[in-house]
Amino acid sequence: MANFGAKIINNAISGLQAQQAQIANASNNIANVNTPGYSRRIVNLENRAGSVSNGGINIGDGVNVASITRVADLFLETALRTTTGEKGAADTQDEFLSRIQQLFNITGQQGSIGNSLTKFFSSFNDLSANPGSIELRTNVIQAAQDLVTTISTTYNSLANLQKEADSRVVSEVAGINAMTAKIADLNDKIKSREAGGGAGSAADERDQRDLLLQQLAGKISYDKIDLADGTVTLSLSNGFSLVSGSTSRQLETTTNPSFDSTPAPSLYGAPLSYIVYDYDSGAGTSHIDLTNFIKQGQGSLGALLDLRGVAASTDTTAFQAQGTIPDLASKVEDLTRSLLTDFNQVYIGGTDRDPSTANFQPSSGDLNGTPPATFGLFDFVYSGVKDSTTTGTIGYPEGSDLNALISTGAVKNFSSILTVAFSDPRRLAAARDSSTGAPAAAIYSPGDNRNALAMANLQSSTLTLGSISGITVGDYYNQIVGNVGNLKASAALAKTVSANSLTAAQNRRDEVSAVSLDEEYSNLTIYQQSYQASARMIKIADQIFQEVIGLIG
Amino acid sequence: MTRITQSQLGRMSVESIFNARDQFNKYSNEVSSGLKVSQPGDSRFSGTINQYRDLLTRIEGHETRINSVKSVLAFQDNVANQLNDLIVRAQEIAEQNASETVGAETRAQAAKEIWEIRDHIVQLANSKYQDKYIYGGADDDDMPFDASSYTTTPAITPAGPESVRYAYDNTTTEPANALSRTINLTDDFTMTITSPGNNLFGGALTALERLGRALAGYTTDTTTNTGVPYVLPTDRDLQTRNIKDAMDSLETNRQTYVMPERISLGAKLKRVDTAEALLDLTKSDAKSGLASMQEADVDVSATNLSLAQNGLNASYAVSAKILQLSILNFL
Numbered sequence: 001m002a003n004f005g006a007k008i009i010n011n012a013i014s015g016l017q018a019q020q021a022q023i024a025n026a027s028n029n030i031a032n033v034n035t036p037g038y039s040r041r042i043v044n045l046e047n048r049a050g051s052v053s054n055g056g057i058n059i060g061d062g063v064n065v066a067s068i069t070r071v072a073d074l075f076l077e078t079a080l081r082t083t084t085g086e087k088g089a090a091d092t093q094d095e096f097l098s099r100i101q102q103l104f105n106i107t108g109q110q111g112s113i114g115n116s117l118t119k120f121f122s123s124f125n126d127l128s129a130n131p132g133s134i135e136l137r138t139n140v141i142q143a144a145q146d147l148v149t150t151i152s153t154t155y156n157s158l159a160n161l162q163k164e165a166d167s168r169v170v171s172e173v174a175g176i177n178a179m180t181a182k183i184a185d186l187n188d189k190i191k192s193r194e195a196g197g198g199a200g201s202a203a204d205e206r207d208q209r210d211l212l213l214q215q216l217a218g219k220i221s222y223d224k225i226d227l228a229d230g231t232v233t234l235s236l237s238n239g240f241s242l243v244s245g246s247t248s249r250q251l252e253t254t255t256n257p258s259f260d261s262t263p264a265p266s267l268y269g270a271p272l273s274y275i276v277y278d279y280d281s282g283a284g285t286s287h288i289d290l291t292n293f294i295k296q297g298q299g300s301l302g303a304l305l306d307l308r309g310v311a312a313s314t315d316t317t318a319f320q321a322q323g324t325i326p327d328l329a330s331k332v333e334d335l336t337r338s339l340l341t342d343f344n345q346v347y348i349g350g351t352d353r354d355p356s357t358a359n360f361q362p363s364s365g366d367l368n369g370t371p372p373a374t375f376g377l378f379d380f381v382y383s384g385v386k387d388s389t390t391t392g393t394i395g396y397p398e399g400s401d402l403n404a405l406i407s408t409g410a411v412k413n414f415s416s417i418l419t420v421a422f423s424d425p426r427r428l429a430a431a432r433d434s435s436t437g438a439p440a441a442a443i444y445s446p447g448d449n450r451n452a453l454a455m456a457n458l459q460s461s462t463l464t465l466g467s468i469s470g471i472t473v474g475d476y477y478n479q480i481v482g483n484v485g486n487l488k489a490s491a492a493l494a495k496t497v498s499a500n501s502l503t504a505a506q507n508r509r510d511e512v513s514a515v516s517l518d519e520e521y522s523n524l525t526i527y528q529q530s531y532q533a534s535a536r537m538i539k540i541a542d543q544i545f546q547e548v549i550g551l552i553g
Numbered sequence: 554m555t556r557i558t559q560s561q562l563g564r565m566s567v568e569s570i571f572n573a574r575d576q577f578n579k580y581s582n583e584v585s586s587g588l589k590v591s592q593p594g595d596s597r598f599s600g601t602i603n604q605y606r607d608l609l610t611r612i613e614g615h616e617t618r619i620n621s622v623k624s625v626l627a628f629q630d631n632v633a634n635q636l637n638d639l640i641v642r643a644q645e646i647a648e649q650n651a652s653e654t655v656g657a658e659t660r661a662q663a664a665k666e667i668w669e670i671r672d673h674i675v676q677l678a679n680s681k682y683q684d685k686y687i688y689g690g691a692d693d694d695d696m697p698f699d700a701s702s703y704t705t706t707p708a709i710t711p712a713g714p715e716s717v718r719y720a721y722d723n724t725t726t727e728p729a730n731a732l733s734r735t736i737n738l739t740d741d742f743t744m745t746i747t748s749p750g751n752n753l754f755g756g757a758l759t760a761l762e763r764l765g766r767a768l769a770g771y772t773t774d775t776t777t778n779t780g781v782p783y784v785l786p787t788d789r790d791l792q793t794r795n796i797k798d799a800m801d802s803l804e805t806n807r808q809t810y811v812m813p814e815r816i817s818l819g820a821k822l823k824r825v826d827t828a829e830a831l832l833d834l835t836k837s838d839a840k841s842g843l844a845s846m847q848e849a850d851v852d853v854s855a856t857n858l859s860l861a862q863n864g865l866n867a868s869y870a871v872s873a874k875i876l877q878l879s880i881l882n883f884l
Contacts, residue, residue, distance in 0.1 A: 033559055033560075034559075034560070097594065098592075098594070101592045101593045101594045102592065104593055105591075105592065105593075106590070106591075106592070106593055106599050106602050106603045106606060106847070107588065107591055107606075108606045108609075108610070114603055114606075114607060115606075115610070118607050118610045118611060119610070121611075122610065122611065122613075122614035125614055125615075125618065125736070125737050126614065126617070126618065128734075128736045128737070129618055129621055129622070129734075129736045129746070130683065130685070132685060132693065132694060431691070431729075434691065434728040434729045434731075434732055435728060436725075436728055443727075443728055443729060445690075445691045445692045445693075445694075445727075445729030445732070446692075446693065446694050447685065447689070447690070447691040447692055447693030447694065447729065447734065447747075448691035448692075448729055448732060448734075449691070449734050449735075449736070450691075450732075453735065453736065453737070456737055457737070459611075460740060474604075474607055475604075477603070478600040478601075478603050478604050478607070479600060481593050481599050481600045481603045482593075482597075482598075482599055482600025482601070482603075483600075484593045484594070484599070485592075485593030485594055485595075485596060485597060485598075485599030485600065486597055487594075488592070488593060488594025489594050489595075489596070489597055491594070492594060503564065503565075503568060506560075506561075506564060507561050507564070507565075510558045510560045510561045510564075511555065511556050511557070511558070511561065512556070514556075514558035514559075514560045514561065515558060515559070515560075516556055516557065516558045516559065517559050517879065517880070517881075518879075518880045519556065521880045521881065522880065
């Protein structure tokens with residue numbers, strides 16, 4: 001005859017243990033309801049295979065805790081990482097462009113280049129009506145100085161933003177290195193845990209790793225491959241491995257890479273940082289350049305590089321870097337160069353008054369009856385030779401002169417060193433030479449307004465600015481404003497869209513993996529009742545034994 | 554079965570509050586600044602907005618210059634009218650004294666009035682506007698008509714007004730006196746506001762001096778600036794011819810320079826008025842364009858602000874409700 005008495009107690013005990021495990025698991029889920037990246041666990045129960053009694057009856061041997069499953073969907077986790085990367089990039093772009101757009105305000109307030117340009121031309125128009133007026137001359141010089149100030153302030157602000165972006169690149173790379181090192185460490189733990197305890201035994205480590213992977217995706221784009229041993233391999237788009245098994249490669253930032261011995265300067269002077277990996281750190285340095293690959297991806301780092309700009313090893317100037325900020329700074333620099341070349345050329349009278357002499361003879365003059373002493377209205381702070389195409393000190397710089405100074409590295413940019421050549425209103429050359437016949441002593445009359453008028457007419461003159469010919473300075477500036485506006489509007493839209501996408505991805509992921517307190521508490525009630533039922537069974541078994549003993553005794 | 558977790562509820566609550574607050578801030582800024590586009594990123598037409606702003610700033614400068622030019626032209630018009638009246642008066646005097654019946658003494662008396670008219674015209678020719686000579690071309694710091702002399706043989710003693718002549722500055726040695734001053738009234742419209750006065754006044758002054766000297770009893774050679782006294786009564790016919798020649802010269806100058814100058818000034822004033830009207834139209838168009846692109850409709854913004862505020866309050870209330878609900882309250 002079968003001994004069902006022992007089965008009662010054994011089965012009740014297995015039930016108690018199983019419900020305890022359920023309750024413990026529920027308590028763990030509840031405790032981690034707000035833990036970032038936590039995926040809820042499920043206790044999988046299975047009935048024990050029962051032994052067949054003499055009568056061929058199989059009652060069953062109770063319940064086993066078979067396994068604990070971590071509820072996570074690989075596809076949803078991937079979608080979450082993708083949207084996190086997009087949001088990381090969009091947020092960074094929007095943040096910087098919000099600050100950039102303030103440099104090009106459109107409310108008519110003081111402080112923008114456009115406003116200063118308009119006031120500059122207007123001051124010359126006013127002067128042309130009364131060229132001898134000291135007050136109006138002072139207004140012109142003040143307007144010129146305001147223009148110089150707004151240009152240099154705008155340029156320096158862009159340079160500071162580039163510098164900040166570069167600093168953040170360095171910080172982000174350090175953060176990425178820390179994350180990849182940690183991921184590699186978790187790979188190792190997951191592999192060893194799951195090798196001994198089976199799948200599901202490293203649920204906590206997997207949660208931590210998934211969280212790190214998501215945070216990493218917010219910074220940099222990578223491809224992930226899940227291996228059968230539980231580890232993941234991370235690599236950049238060009239195949240460069242960031243993490244492989246328990247090994248991570250530490251990226252470096254450097255302004256002096258082995259592949260570029262003469263890195264180009266940045267807008268603020270020092271070269272931009274390259275993101276590299278040193279293949280041969282033991283025996284000198286052998287860098288490979290990863291900057292462009294990372295720039296083309298998502299994440300905050302890619303956005304920072306896109307904003308800051310990425311220089312090529314062949315670059316020689318700060319304006320050749322490919323990026324939003326260098327591009328804008330380059331356009332501001334084009335305006336500056338136009339002031340130094342086109343504007344100065346008109347200011348000194350347009351043509352050489354006496355081509356027979358070696359030195360350039362300006363054909364404009366001031367109230368003192370003298371021509372401009374320097375090469376025009378605008379100048380720049382530089383102690384060397386500024387104008388190489390004339391033998392004398394009087395002349396206006398052509399574009400080739402400025403290019404020569406930039407290409408030799410003597411001058412990094414003209415926007416931050418731009419000045420007005422003088423402050424004395426009497427020195428403003430509003431007149432043109434009115435002498436006639438063969439070149440003789442020039443005559444500049446105080447009432448002659450032809451040079452002032454010519455300067456005012458520059459407002460509607462078409463020039464070549466940067467790569468665009470046949471455009472006025474005002475229209476060129478308006479193009480810059482429009483470009484900035486479009487960039488910011490696109491960034492704002494991308495930020496909104498990516499935020500919505502991320503929220504949707506998070507919600508989908510949470511729907512599957514997050515803890516629902518309502519669900520856990522409901523289940524807890526069920527587990528509690530089941531536990532009570534199993535405990536009751538033990539009491540019943542005890543009563544049965546007592547009855548039997550009572551009968552015997 | 555769809556699972557709704559606490560993290561989803563919390564996230565949705567926070568995001569709805571943030572979104573409602575963004576809308577509230579947006580319309581609050583619109584109402585306070587009056588602008589729906591205050592940064593380039595607020596609109597894809599920020600370049601166009603900047604163009605309108607630039608245009609309105611330029612128009613401000615144009616308006617100031619137009620007002621200034623109108624004053625100058627009005628002044629010049631007044632001068633031209635006075636010049637014309639003075640020449641006409643001189644012609645009347647000449648007409649009266651060209652008769653054969655007028656004696657030498659009467660003519661000599663008439664000469665005195667001619668000298669007064671001449672001096673008045675010199676004053677007009679050397680007029681200043683805002684402390685600048687307006688008939689000296691580009692040389693507006695220097696008096697354009699200076700005194701010189703006629704040489705009479707024998708010399709006139711004591712020297713009187715018949716020995717004085719006024720001539721425009723030498724444009725060979727002072728070429729700025731030959732230049733006109735042109736300014737930009739608007740982006741498309743320039744105007745010459747001051748011109749050399751040698752044509753307008755020079756011929757009239759020379760004719761007046763010839764007339765005065767003839768009435769006073771002297772010939773005048775304007776090529777050499779010399780002359781001799783008439784021998785009367787032998788040279789009486791010569792004197793009468795000289796008076797008539799001077800009179801004709803005055804009329805030629807009046808018809809050739811003074812009348813066209815008056816017509817020209819009238820036309821300029823009309824053109825300035827036209828430019829001003831077109832400028833007003835341009836300004837109105839630009840303001841209208843700018844308003845439609847950049848300025849907020851206060852009524853619409855205020856309504857949206859109110860709606861946004863309601864939305865924000867609703868978000869707060871709903872979030873509070875959702876976050877308070879828990880099965881724990883019932884277990």
